[in-house]
Amino acid sequence: MDNKVRGILIGRMQPIHKGHMQVIKKILEEVDEIIICIGSAQLSHELKNPFTAGERVVMVAQALAEEKIDPSKYYIIPLEDINYNAIWTAHVKMMTPPFSIVYSGNSLVKQLFSEEGYEVRNPPLYDRLNLSGSEVRRRILADENWQELVNQSTVDVMEEIDGVLRLKNLSVKEISDI
Numbered sequence: 039m040d041n042k043v044r045g046i047l048i049g050r051m052q053p054i055h056k057g058h059m060q061v062i063k064k065i066l067e068e069v070d071e072i073i074i075c076i077g078s079a080q081l082s083h084e085l086k087n088p089f090t091a092g093e094r095v096v097m098v099a100q101a102l103a104e105e106k107i108d109p110s111k112y113y114i115i116p117l118e119d120i121n122y123n124a125i126w127t128a129h130v131k132m133m134t135p136p137f138s139i140v141y142s143g144n145s146l147v148k149q150l151f152s153e154e155g156y157e158v159r160n161p162p163l164y165d166r167l168n169l170s171g172s173e174v175r176r177r178i179l180a181d182e183n184w185q186e187l188v189n190q191s192t193v194d195v196m197e198e199i200d201g202v203l204r205l206k207n208l209s210v211k212e213i214s215d216i
Contacts, residue, residue, distance in 0.1 A: 042070040044137040047161065048077045048117065048130070048147065050171060051094045053196065054101050055188045057169030061161045062092055062107070065141055068159075072112045073134050074098060079116035085208045088175070091116035093199055100191035127154045178205050 047063050051074075056192075059083060065072050076098065079091035089097070098114050113135055120129050128151050140151040141161040148158045169187060177184035185193050196202060 042140065043068075044071045044073060044135060044140050045069040045139040045159075046073040046075060046130070046134060047141045047194050048075040049145075049162040050077045050081075050087060051098055052089055052171040053094065053174060053188060053192050053201075054097045055169050055171060055174050057164045057187075059101060059105055059189065060169075061165040062102070063105070064162050066107070066111055067124070069139060070111070071135075073137055074112055074114050074132065075117040075130070076114065077117055078119050080118040083204070083208065085175070085205070086194075088205050089199070089210055090200065093195065093201075095196045097192050100195060101189040104189050104191040123150060127151055143200070144145075175205060178202055 045068065047062065048067060051058060060130045062072060062074065076091050078087055079094075081087035082090040082093075086095045095114050095116060102109070102112060102114075115134055117130065117133055120126060122145065138157060140147070140156045142148050142151070142158065143160055143163065148160075151158050174184050174187050176182075177187070188196075
């Protein structure tokens with residue numbers, strides 16, 4: 039094994055936005071390589087999780103390429119939820135290359151990895167009020183400018199998969215015949 043310092047960042051990336059990109063760039067100032075885990079990979083076609091793991095991998099890869107981030111500096115790995123906190127860190131370790139630093143703002147993730155002896159760091163947050171997947175999805179549904187929150191490559195993927203229409207269709211409530 040080499041002596042590279044690897045950090046791991048786990049996020050749903052629904053979709054990847056400029057805040058994610060700033061965090062990834064900052065982490066790459068601290069480590070040699072970053073493992074970007076696409077969390078909740080089994081979920082898609084839901085209002086909170088509209089995109090498939092494969093679509094999110096493409097969005098992340100193309101956003102990183104657009105930002106000219108060296109492909110030898112990152113791994114993109116879909117990671118399914120297992121819903122057993124006591125063994126979740128073992129699941130993450132099994133699905134990823136070795137890492138020594140965990141970047142997370144999620145208190146449960148921080149607790150679980152701390153208990154396993156990992157160094158846990160809070161990633162910096164950038165304009166969290168606007169730069170969040172929830173805000174991107176909210177703006178899409180409200181026909182507001184969501185494109186300014188994501189890279190052009192993400193806009194392109196959204197057009198390719200008809201992501202705006204998907205999200206709007208997912209937001210429509212069925213009318214009950216009761």
